[in-house]
Amino acid sequence: MSEHAxxxxxxxxxxxxxxxxxxxxxxxxxxxxxxxxxxxxxxMIFRLxxxxxxxxxxxxxxxxxxxxxxxxxxxxFDPSRASFATWLYQIAVSRCRNKRRRKFFQLVSLDLxxxxxxxxxxxxxxxxSALLTERQEQIWRAFGRLSSKLRxxxxxxxxxxLSYLEIGQVLGIKTKTAESRLRLAHxxxxxxxxxxxxxxxxxxxx
Amino acid sequence: MSATVHxxxxxxxxxxxxxxxxxxxxxxxxxxxxxxxAACRQAVARDRRLTYAVRQTIGTATEYDxxxxxxxxxxxxxxxxxYVWRQPIAAAALIALLLLGGLSVRAVGRPLGNEVTATAxxxxxxxHTLTPTPQELAMAAGRDPGTPSHTSQAAELPLTSPGGARAxxxxxxxxxx
Numbered sequence: 419m420s421e422h423a424x425x426x427x428x429x430x431x432x433x434x435x436x437x438x439x440x441x442x443x444x445x446x447x448x449x450x451x452x453x454x455x456x457x458x459x460x461x462m463i464f465r466l467x468x469x470x471x472x473x474x475x476x477x478x479x480x481x482x483x484x485x486x487x488x489x490x491x492x493x494x495f496d497p498s499r500a501s502f503a504t505w506l507y508q509i510a511v512s513r514c515r516n517k518r519r520r521k522f523f524q525l526v527s528l529d530l531x532x533x534x535x536x537x538x539x540x541x542x543x544x545x546x547s548a549l550l551t552e553r554q555e556q557i558w559r560a561f562g563r564l565s566s567k568l569r570x571x572x573x574x575x576x577x578x579x580l581s582y583l584e585i586g587q588v589l590g591i592k593t594k595t596a597e598s599r600l601r602l603a604h605x606x607x608x609x610x611x612x613x614x615x616x617x618x619x620x621x622x623x624x
Numbered sequence: 625m626s627a628t629v630h631x632x633x634x635x636x637x638x639x640x641x642x643x644x645x646x647x648x649x650x651x652x653x654x655x656x657x658x659x660x661x662a663a664c665r666q667a668v669a670r671d672r673r674l675t676y677a678v679r680q681t682i683g684t685a686t687e688y689d690x691x692x693x694x695x696x697x698x699x700x701x702x703x704x705x706x707y708v709w710r711q712p713i714a715a716a717a718l719i720a721l722l723l724l725g726g727l728s729v730r731a732v733g734r735p736l737g738n739e740v741t742a743t744a745x746x747x748x749x750x751x752h753t754l755t756p757t758p759q760e761l762a763m764a765a766g767r768d769p770g771t772p773s774h775t776s777q778a779a780e781l782p783l784t785s786p787g788g789a790r791a792x793x794x795x796x797x798x799x800x801x
């Protein structure tokens with residue numbers, strides 16, 4: 419199966435020997451090694467959390483939770499089963515899902531109390547609005563309209579550049595399911611952007 | 625795979641090509657086909673632009689301030705520090721238990737008059753933990769005591785962080801299982 423059409427992703431790929439040394443120093447209790455791991459991987463995990471949750475405060479909380487959990491269970495990381503980045507992504511995705519679930523129930527109760535408002539809010543936050551162009555804002559909204567399952571897969575492929583096997587490992591699904599989620603996400607984005615919003619070819623150019 | 629089929633469904637094939645979902649043989653066939661089919665080239669170019677635009681947008685929207693993200697680690701550092709502090713506390717508790725245990729053994733071995741002197745210096749709460757069991761010693765050292773016949777609060781205390789079970793600390797020195 420070809421894995422090169424989208425191109426190399428931005429997932430952190432620390433050289434194996436360097437990573438092994440860092441992790442063994444962590445396991446020996448060296449504080450600076452923990453800081454080293456955090457510095458290497460926190461950006462990647464933060465981006466995933468913002469991408470999946472589309473909410474920065476929640477993403478910060480999940481980022482901390484992810485590293486706290488990972489550091490406590492570092493001895494359980496098995497490099498023969500998945501890469502360290504995949505393992506961290508796996509923890510982060512699971513925490514994002516928990517966060518979304520908790521938030522959903524909060525929102526449901528608030529929604530019922532206030533008797534108005536919508537649960538589905540794909541509005542970019544102030545930070546995103548400041549960063550994005552008008553067209554990018556529309557793309558970001560379209561990305562937010564994907565179901566959470568499709569958004570997770572789309573982030574990992576489009577931005578993380580993970581292979582379908584790795585996406586399957588992170589999301590706990592079969593490789594074929596990862597492929598079909600990507601196909602669906604791609605088709606949905608195309609439908610929203612081209613058919614609904616009338617994006618022309620040139621408008622998708624960087 | 626004929627050129628006609630490709631051009632009747634250029635969208636899905638082009639998407640599969642761009643998403644890297646074609647088998648290597650199919651991939652190569654489609655690639656050759658692209659050299660002769662303008663419609664498919666256009667479809668591939670559109671899908672690539674979409675993919676690139678989404679990727680760029682995600683990258684921009686999830687941009688972060690490195691120094692801000694770095695600030696999120698102090699909690700981890702504090703916890704790490706808490707772990708560093710816990711070890712001496714556990715060691716001190718172990719030493720205290722051993723000393724108290726030794727005192728108890730000596731007190732038991734002495735005549736009644738001396739025993740009164742020894743126990744008079746101990747707090748009531750500590751009197752029942754004077755002689756740590758092997759399980760208690762193992763627990764104080766952070767080892768699995770197996771199935772202890774009873775648990776001693778005094779032996780467990782140094783291993784429990786002030787925040788209770790959720791007051792997490794990194795446990796870096798755990799051996800791999």
